[in-house]
Amino acid sequence: MLYSEKVMEHFNNPRNVGVIENADGMGEVGNPVCGDIMKITFKVDADEKLEDVKFQTLGCGAAIATSSIVTEMAKGMTLEEAAAITKQQVADELGGLPPAKMHCSVLATDGLKVAVDDYLTKARSRADIGRDQVCRPELRPHSDEDHAAEHEEACDI
């Protein structure tokens, strides 16, 4: 399996590794099939743009590289922009992923979506406003069943 130079570079030197203390948003996701897990935390600035993003991923090389690049992509984005990052955008940013590893990028994008949802849930608690106004369905990650289906392909790392 051939990885791009950029995938290998992010795998060997992952950016923004760690956990942000008192994070504004936190997402933890796991894959029930391969067992890989990812935790992502972020802080927002006064304009509700992501100013710091960190991750911890226990998983394959593609999962680590995609987590790393997602933290770089998300910095400076609004909540909506960050939650809308797709696995294809992540793969493109890395110079491509082997087809059998495309599903690994879902871990990073899902983790970010869960973290954004966590932020919005906390914001709702703080503001005590209606759930429909802050918990937007379009920001929710896809279900475990969807993820499991994508992991039917063989994973050899």
Ligand code: FES
């Ligand atoms: S995320 Fe499961 S094998 Fe890569």
